Amino acid sequence: MRIAVAGATGLIGSQLTALARKEGHEVVEIARETGYDLVHPEPGQLEAALAGVDAVVEVTSTGGLLSDQETLDFFTTVARNLGTAAAAAGVSRTVTLSIVGIQKSPDYGYYVAKLAQEAAAREAHPAALVLRATQFHDFARQMFEWNRDGDLTRVMDVPTQPVDTAEIVRLLLDQATGVLPGDAQVAGPRPERLVDLVERYAAHVGSSVRVVPVDGPASVMAGAMLPDSDEVLLRGIDWGTWLEQQQR
Numbered sequence: 001m002r003i004a005v006a007g008a009t010g011l012i013g014s015q016l017t018a019l020a021r022k023e024g025h026e027v028v029e030i031a032r033e034t035g036y037d038l039v040h041p042e043p044g045q046l047e048a049a050l051a052g053v054d055a056v057v058e059v060t061s062t063g064g065l066l067s068d069q070e071t072l073d074f075f076t077t078v079a080r081n082l083g084t085a086a087a088a089a090g091v092s093r094t095v096t097l098s099i100v101g102i103q104k105s106p107d108y109g110y111y112v113a114k115l116a117q118e119a120a121a122r123e124a125h126p127a128a129l130v131l132r133a134t135q136f137h138d139f140a141r142q143m144f145e146w147n148r149d150g151d152l153t154r155v156m157d158v159p160t161q162p163v164d165t166a167e168i169v170r171l172l173l174d175q176a177t178g179v180l181p182g183d184a185q186v187a188g189p190r191p192e193r194l195v196d197l198v199e200r201y202a203a204h205v206g207s208s209v210r211v212v213p214v215d216g217p218a219s220v221m222a223g224a225m226l227p228d229s230d231e232v233l234l235r236g237i238d239w240g241t242w243l244e245q246q247q248r
Contacts, residue, residue, distance in 0.1 A: 003176050004028040004053045004091075006038060006082055007060035011138065012097060015169045016057060023173070028053060038078045046085035055176035056086045056094045058121070065146075068109025075117035083124025093127040095175045097168070100132045100185055100227050105219040129175050133168045134161045134187040134225060137242040140197035144209070153202075153209050156216030157195045160225045163188035164236035171233070187227040189238050197239060204243055 003020050007013040008029035017027050028049055030036045036045065038060065050056065060078055062071050079096065086094050098114050105111035121128045139162055147153045163186055174180035195213045202209055215221065227234075 001054045001177055002026045002028065002052055003173075004030055004050055004056045004086075006030040006036075006056060006058040006078070009033045010059060010061055011136070012059040012061075012165060012168060012172075015165060016059065016172055019169050020173055020176075025177075038081055039074060041081055041085075046081060047089050050086055050089035050091055053086070053089065053091050054093075056082060056091055057097075057172050057176050058082055058094065059097045059172070068113065071110055072113040072116055075113045076120040079117045079120035080124045083121050083128060087125050091125070093129060093176070093178075094121060094125045095129045095131060095172055096121045097172060098130050098132045100134045100187060100232065101220075101224040102132070104224040105217060107219050108217040108224070111219075111224075130183045131168070131171055131175060132183075132185040134163050134227065136165050136168070137162045137188070137239055138165070140194065140201045140239070141246075143194065144198045144201055144207075144211075148209060151209055152212050153198065154212045154214045155195050155198045156220065157193065157213035158216050158220045158225060159191055159223050160194050160197075161187045161191045161227060162197070162239050162242075164242060167235035171235075185227065185229065185232040186235055187232050188236055189234050191226055192239055200240075200243060204246065205248055 003025050005013050005017050005027055008017050009031040020027050062074055083094055098118050102111040102115045118130050143155050144153055147155055167186055171184055171186055199211045
């Protein structure tokens with residue numbers, strides 16, 4: 001198969017590209033680093049890139065550094081641009097990576113944007129699929145670094161159930177190739193507290209930075225990040241096992 005990966009140079013995109021090629025698929029890498037602006041694409045550029053492509057997988061990310069409105073604009077614009085180009089190029093299906101629980105969080109701007117992204121993807125392409133995943137194992141490291149202010153870091157005290165990225169990549173490829181024909185949800189094997197994970201990560205890397213618990217949006221503090229459906233696939237290693245594999 002010929003698969004296009006939008007966000008191919010990111011954490012998930014690079015792993016997905018490697019796995020798809022390992023299994024014999026041809027991959028078109030779509031990212032700013034490979035010459036594509038998904039927000040303001042050159043006329044006809046995406047359609048040309050997607051010619052002969054069987055499936056498009058979108059795993060783009062803002063890195064959590066934009067305002068709520070900017071995040072909303074980014075995800076919906078990229079979803080529409082990719083979906084419209086894919087439909088015009090005759091692509092059979094598109095797959096969008098999303099997040100478990102976003103429908104329960106109207107008070108969390110990033111989740112509002114991801115829910116709108118799903119809707120935009122489905123509107124733009126008639127065969128759009130969605131994979132909703134819980135936070136990656138690496139989320140604790142990201143929160144440690146992104147929220148750091150001198151000798152402390154402020155982290156939302158919320159429950160989460162992180163999942164290994166290898167499981168996400170496997171399911172995305174299965175959706176792209178038709179092995180998994182519908183939408184899906186995936187989570188790791190056990191619930192955790194995000195503050196606890198960040199503290200354990202800081203200790204693992206030998207950091208003296210103090211982790212300060214703070215309130216987050218009410219919905220995620222009440223458990224919106226946790227899976228609540230029997231249809232959620234529980235996959236992969238737990239967070240503690242993942243941490244043991246990380247460099248100190």
